[in-house]
Amino acid sequence: MVEAVPLLDVRDLTVEFSTRRGVVRAVERVDVSIAKGETVGIVGESGSGKSVTSYAVMRILDRAGKIVEGAVHFTGLDLSAASEDEMRDLRGREISMIFQNPRAALNPIRKVGRQIEDVLKQHAQVDSAALADKAVEMLDQVRIARPRERYHSYPFELSGGMCQRVVIALALACRPQLLIADEPTTGLDVTTQKAVMDLIVELTRQRGMSTILITHDLGLAATYCDRLVVMEKGRVVETASSREIFIAPAHPYTRKLMRATPRPGASLRDLLPEDNPAAARMADLEVATNGKAGMPLLVVDKLVKEYPRKGRGLGSFFQRKPTPEPDTFRAVDGISFAVNRGESVGLVGESGCGKSTTSTMIMRLIEMTEGVITFDGEDIGAISPQRFARLPLRKRIQMVFQDPTDSLNPRFTAVRAIADPILRLGDAMERKAVRARCEALARQVGLPVDLLDRFPHQLSGGQKARVGIARAIALNPDLIVLDEPTAALDVSVQAVVLNLLQELKQSLGMSYLFVSHDLNVVRLLCDRVIVMRAGRIVEQGPTEHVLVSPQAQYTRDLIAAIPHPRFGR
Amino acid sequence: MTNLALPREDGAPSSGLGAALRHARYILRDNAVTGFAFALFVLIVLAALFGPYLVPYDPLASDTAAALKPPSLAHWFGTDQLGRDVFSRVIVATRLDFLIAVTSVALVFFMGGLAGVAAGFFGGWTDRIVGRVADTVMAFPLFVLAMGIVAALGNTVQNIILATAIVNFPLYARVARAEANVRREAGFVQAARLSGNGEVRILLGQILPNIMPIMVVQMSLTMGYAILNAAGLSFIGLGVRPPTAEWGIMVAEGAAFMVSGEWWIAFFPGAALMIAVFCFNLLGDGLRDIVDPQRRT
């Protein structure tokens, strides 16, 4: 077979950054090649250099970054040596890029239609008279309803998914040959993610474009890409077709990533690398203490949370919506469920479904509007948050937060953070005793004791997550609410933390309410699952039932939207 | 923009004074200007403390025979219309102006800083009241308000300090409020509530330590405004009374002579003013860099 000249050929690419700590090699001797019409995924965890590679190709590196070795050839032209004017001509016209966080990627004070026109005008694609029409046409192609009206919209008036469509329209307006998509769906709901990825694939296939998809999600990459390039710490460790990587990964790192990715059919233990001692421990535990479903610990009955809507009255004159809306907004609209002792219950839903509001009410951090929350027989819903903070009950319900960085006081060392609940809610103890307890907790969560005197900015994401967990279990609570505790972590770190959470739950006899949008993670950790949407419970039941044979259409849609590569044998 | 995960540095001393000093020294080396500002600051403090004991002439002694002499070896900065040595007066004035600056800033920090932090953290009525007070003060052109306060209460140093503090209140409160507001719903604040911390304890023990660095930066900048304020009031005639040596009033006394060519009477005190304020501003900027490199201006 004749070897066609690749559309994009990256050879030996090495990029260095000059930082305060000296020169750092972000990317080293990277080879990536993309043929015409191909979709290639670059996969890696944080720090792998996958984004830096694409920035180097587009030559939009930070001022501190430089290509020190290697070359990037695009249809024969050497991009690494091209002048800025030549690059500007290529950007948007031949090679386009879309980024994470779509709303921030658009100019907030400029109409979206005009932003598309700017690109068209820059690359002289269309006569000025036809600019607006072409922009509307692009909006239509990315499946935005009522494109002529939406032309006049500002980004803040559009949802996240719609903003990403506009960004795609911007990128494809001048019919480039190559599209680079840098984590385009991170932060979007799973159903939106599917819609956006399907759109990208459809449009690029239609136009015979090549695509580079950069992501940390191996499942996503395997589903939508022909070939995968796996990167670790600035180097390429493996390049193969998606099928090969998925079914028989060669490199140990790829194997580790594959194992760590939550997927149907895998148990928690399977996520860990084969040689991990924790895996062996897990096996013993599972047999010994298998969730004794006892009395209900937490009972929620017809819980409601209402928020007043902002600014009515004169404002409605200027509203663009023809129909008036009610004065209050129901974030949680009468839900009822229970968590039994020793159980792990998952609360899933997309953004805006009310799961976080529910968990915050259960935590007694905000007031509820109506309903009853019973904990171990006591009605805690009626107690105000300020009062609850002073009751002994406070220490029995604790929380692990989503963002490990945000949930640690930047001015407290790790040990001070962990000691906080002990000092405030625990029995009076001497300094040494408190310190000893913190060290014991650190050991329990697998945090090296010598890290206890560090500040959060000196710890890695996984280490910070462990500090948060140690703090939550410090007073042996009965119930822990976990709000997307691993969402901000790399997949390999996530695997270890999930196993840790399971181990702790069983050894300390706790119950979990696990709030998440990631059904695969919930499947691994939870005995029962509750699906929420628009403030209501759509479906609830044992995990295997709900996720294998869902009753509700919405649940079915959610499951279908999860990327699953189909490699038939 | 690009996500660089730098390798964990193991073995580095992680906390405490040692690390802070190392970091500070690193920044100062990186930024010679801040080091210079700091040295100048030390010089000003020394002049304020020891100046009056070291000056060659009595700042209040007049010698009409030697009036209006230009700078010479005998009188480094020349003499003014009453024959007083300008150099001595400028050095002695350092103490008064510095005192005014430090005291007003301390006052404004307590009044404005605490009020602003409480307003930003608690919201509700606290926020509304503090906001109203700040708005009312800001409805006046600030210098004019200072003029009015001093005129009404009398030209004393205490009143100048009070007026300066009142006039700087809104700005300080606004900065404090914004910082507290941002952190109000942060994860670690929620976690503190879960750990049984009451609201006031959270405010003082968790939030305040986090915003102190920014407050210190603001204090340094406010010291500059305070001195300019006091000097401006004296220039109008509403500040300290003659024959007190204060930079502003010295410029006022020398202003008339500028037009006729005896520039030194107003120039040196004015230059001293400028250098002092410049020093505080540079220091504030440098502190800001040490505290939060993302906010470099």
Place this chain on the structure above:
Amino acid sequence: MLRMICKRMLIAVPSLIGVVIITFLLTRALPGDPAAYFAGPAATKEAIEQIRTKLGLDQPLYRQFVRYVSDLARGDLGNSLTTGQPVGYEIRTRLPASAELTLLGLLLSMLIAVPLGILAATRPNSLIDHACRVIATAGVSLPVFFTGLILVYVFYYLLGWAPPPLGRLDVFFSPPPHITGFYLVDSMIAGDGELFLASLKQLILPALTLGIFSLAPIARMTRASMLAVLASDFVRTARASGLAPFTVVITYAFRNAMLPVVTTLGMVFSFLLGANVLVEKVFAWPGIGSFAVEALIASDFAPLQGFVLTMAVMYVALNLMIDILYGAIDPRVRIEA
């Protein structure tokens, strides 16, 4: 938009009420006896008492306040004891003098500060960036009256380029027919080129002083704001789309960066109103600032109250304009309100 304007004006009302009350109290707290001042040094005690009664100064404080407020409602600001003129008239004639000076100064500073800030942000660590940072820090440190004096010394005394700092016009000229009160504008309308130049010559130094004073905060804010915006995601998108540098910097970055700068302008204006008082003293400018200082020294209530009230109202109007300008630039403010 209309709703925002109404809401803003409503919010301003309590502040204005506060201003009125505080001004009243402050002026009454002033030392000195206006009745004695008015009667003159040779007056007898009975004469002074008569005048005191006539002026209503013997009434209890709250009665004086009521009288003051009712006069205010009728638009009567009282009379100045020192000049004998109605306060309203004085303010009307003196305000344009200050306004002309302030506006010219602000214009000068913006013409330099904004481009300087933009250039400094787009060329980090270059010569112009360092120059901008030094100017910004030094400018904020200069006492405004000192700047004025130095300018007078250099340009009048040493170089002889500028006229003596004796007010708006040289004695040989008479002011143009009053239309706006701005000599530059009025002389242009009257077609009198010589007068225009004479007014300009007198204006240059004080306007330059105010310009230097306001240059620093505007340059500093522009630079900081531009730096922040240039690092934002949407500028990255613009660059990745291959847009020309001018489009990226001006159409995309600058318009967004202007928002905090516009807000800063309000603060700068407040400082300028204060600085005005000092500059008018240095240059013997017959503006509203020097009017206030004279009244303050004579403990003359009515002009002081009138002055402060005028300043406060102007400031509210200014903030309103800034909000409107902000709304014109930023659709989020317009639509989400």
